[in-house]
Amino acid sequence: MTTQQAVPRIEMTGITKAFGSVVANDSISLRVAPGEVHALLGENGAGKTTLMNILYGLYPPDSGQIRLNGDRVAIHGASEAIRLGIGMVHQHFKLVDTFTVAQNIVLGRERVGAFGILRDAQAVEAVVELSAKFGLRVDPLAVVRDVSVGTQQRVEILKALYRRADVLILDEPTAVLTPQEIDELMDIMRLLVDQGTTIILITHKLREIIAIADRCTVIRRGKVVDTVDVGSATPRSLASAMVGREVLFTVDRKTTEPGDVRLAIDGLVVRNARGLAAVNGASLSVRSGEIVGVAGVDGNGQSELVEALVGVRRVESGRILVDQTDVTGMTPKSVQAHGLASIPEDRQRRGLVLEYSIADNMVMGIHDRAPYSRGGILNEREIHRRAAGLIERFDVRPNDPEYPAGSLSGGNQQKVIIAREVGNDPNVLVAAQPTRGLDVGAIEFVHRALVEQRDRGKAVLLISLDLDEVMNLSDRIAVIYEGKIVGIFERGRVDEHHLGLLMAGGRE
Template sequence: MEDVILEVKGMCKYFGSLVANEDINMTVKRASVHSIIGENGAGKSTLMNMIAGIYKPSKGEVFVNGKKVVFRNPNDAAKCGIGMVHQEFMLYPELTVLENLMMGFETTRMGYFLDRKKARKDIQEICDKYKFSIPLDEKAQDLPVSLLQQVEIVKVLYKGADIIILDEPTAVLTPQGIEGLFDAIRYLTEHGKTVILITHKLKEVMEISDYITVLKNGRVTGNLTPTEASEQLLASLMVGREVLFNTQKQEKEIGEDLLAVKDLTVKSDDGVVKVKNVSFSVKKGEIVGVAGVAGSGQGELIESLFGLRRPESGEIRYKGENITHLSPRGHRVDRIGYVPQDRLGTGCARDSSILENCIMGYHVAHKFKNPLLVNKKEAEGFSKQVVEDFSVKAESVYTQIGTLSGGNIQKVVVGREFCQENDLLVVEDPTRGIDVGAIEFIWQKIIQIAEAGVSVLLVSHELGEVMELSDRILVMYNGEITGNLRNTDELDEQTVGMYMLGGKRDEA
């Protein structure tokens, strides 16, 4: 078995009474892409955290290159050539790329002094070998997500990784960014590296994988290759039932304008104009999708619409009232819900419980029976509704939200907004990092909410999601709306993609 680089035998992990992994057996071949798929809470990240030395197994054995290994910490795993790129990047934003890459793996002269020159030379050689183009002297906070991901991959390569674990690496990448990442993965495996990929996206699994392991409820339900699989088969192995990949839309009535934006101009934190004289409307009961490559101004637009960023000029009207300078609290009182793209930084307080996170905003918009005190029974009832309706895997509503998987945190954030009686929902990347069963549920929920008369402004980096859900699609390019497209059967992704890249533009 010379081609086997990693083997896991009888791996188990228990957190009290919770069984995260049970009797996992898996073989990973050298210079391959091995995908691990499963629902949120299926045990994917727990398994990878044990392989990467972050968790200690309750039972089971790990073999690297045929030798049994025991990891006390991630450094032990790194010495055996295992590196992990986490879903939430582990970078210091105010440090340069070079400083981030050196952190924890410092090159020294005479045992005392940092040798930046040698570190730069070694890192540049890695970048050149694996075709990564990274500005080493730029601060991490100034780089787009696609480049930050490359930085994380170079970081594990710099530490000598032969096995690279990527946790949901395409969650916030554009189609172009995903294509670039896959090119990098293929290049890594061609040069002898092994990639373990954790993902929910079945099309990506079928495209990039050599081998696939499916987990459900902490157990392996399938070990197969793409030639043996299909998206439907993988989905059923993950969820335990047939999954519908197409939404069930009904005829609905579109009302008058609920939200009207006119000549809106918005700057970024560093004073760059990111939204340029943008005008559009969202009607009652309408789902309006916003598509565009990352950095086209979508984030600044949404922040201004929810009161998180003050526009430079222009006007935002909601139900006929001017809300251009209304605070986020005022938006919630006016029954405008918001699902942010950044579920950890903006969407939740990770050290607080699920219950506390569920009632954030709810207590402002809907009050409680006693305006001065939180009614525990009412708060508990609402939180349990979110957990049950959105299948959040947690021991109780008093579980600290930061201990949940990324996908389950996303379900809490989405559920908190969807379970309230809002008239307008502003939603960014609602299905980021969640499994196919939950995607199906959230898509259908968005459609049902709109059919009930709620307006939805949907920003998503998943073009397929925008096209599946939207009645109308606004395309942003370089801070402007270049397309205002009716989403008919004749509209295809290639046409929308041309608008996204600035190749087409509606005549004003």
């Protein structure tokens, strides 16, 4: 498979690309042999997507060269990349919701000169043929809006293959998939490689690299650290190459005896923006000294559940109790005053005011209390002092209370939020996707913070799309499906395939 002697299918040399003062790619070189699966590994913000956007013609590099099959090329735009055999599936799919699978696949490449119906029939035929050849099952007539995320991803892949791509760039393709869908994608990738496709796989997940990749290029802060043969790599060696230090994979957790129920959710019904019951009779409790993890596929009511818990979305029926007090329908401020803190899902929109300093963000929510203000006048010195203490304790970088939150890295933004929320010593902590988009170093930090809260007798509700995270951290694991808790298990009493089955709406 990997013939390193052969002319590389792709050779990028000395690629540099800056956005303003950020050097996203700093003289990066990458060689991908024909027919190999080449993983790109790096922390968030390392420059992986930028490098692939350059290969896909979306940005010109500031300097550097690209050779395809040994020939020097300049790739201006995605259509030229596609003509050169390169297809890319982005992190956020770019399909037309209201079109069928087949229409999306041929979009922009429809056979001309025929009537609408005939053209559609041809499209369906082409898609059936293509999906059989590459083992990508899709229903060509299904409307994209109605199909699962896994299927949408297959449609994106087919779209590239329809354009005869023999190089496929997949940007974090497994982030949105269930375990079963991940297994299927791995099978699909193997089939594609058997048919001669070259794959560049961007992922954070070391296990996937070990399972599928031939070689792996590690990028750190815009530079290539190393390219390794995956056969001789371990998750530990890859992780430390990625972050530049040793990484611990397991969080130390004391065995604790959970105490009284601190958070009780009882028959909760919450409507989403479209008026549908996104949370549809969910019941769940979290005790002192335990982490309860909620596993589920995106869009099964997780966001609405969290919004209802923190008081920003109306509860239609059912109750929420914090330490026996009914907080249903209270304002976010009162909920917080009753001891419920939260790490919000969207840290840029809900968690932080990006234009404000770290110090101002850290005091948000309690800025009207003493000693931070008196008689309506803010006490800047106290605010600064509090921030300096939290920055130290939570290792926020840079350690400057006046630094604007919007200029921090994702990991440090998350630290500011956690510092603020945990800094008030809440009894209940609701953590929604607390590590989404963070790198392993920052993830390790967040996980330790959650376990520390648990060990101190707090109740932690963890809502995450990352099943590994839920399984690693939780004392009990609940599965949410279509707004209901469809199963709840003690730690270690359930495997990921069973959870995956429930997450997909299967029966026990």
